[in-house]
Amino acid sequence: MKALVQRVSRAQVSVDGEIIGSIGYGLLALVGIAEGDGRADIDYLVNKVVNLRVFADADGKFNLSLLDIGGELLLISQFTLIADTRKGRRPSFTGAAPPEAAETLFNEFVAEAEKTGVPVATGRFQAHMQVELVNDGPVTVMLDSRDRLLPR
DSSP states (O other), rough: EEEEEEEEEEEEEEEEEEEEEEEEEEEEEEOBBBBBOOOOHHHHHHHHHHHHHOOOOOSSSEEOOHHHTTTTEEEEEEEGOOOOOOSSSBBBOBBOOOOHHHHHHHEEEEEEEETTOOOEOOOOTTTTEEEEEEEEEEEEEEEEGGGGGOOO
């Protein structure tokens, strides 16, 4: 499971011209779910996202998290994060979880994020979405739940 996390001053997602989710200051996380992902991946990434210290403290250092600043979180399911581009010019998405499994896991991800107390907005699973954001910084970080398995 991957999450491309962007610090934003605001962000919104629309489907068919209708805004279905919006946030103010906080994080936009594009979430890609791979074949074989499960509960441990959700727990790891939700914890990482809400505790990621990418907000400046009084000294201008990245010492504060989404929880510390009382920020908001916009979650968008995005299977294209699982693209394999090693061969040829067309990305392969065979490593992405099947839509039914991915939707269940994404909904569990949203539910876990909501349990942290952070205000959460979402897009619509499998819809063609228009995502607008103002990336603050810019600050963009890629998180991968498989990193938890790497030796330190």
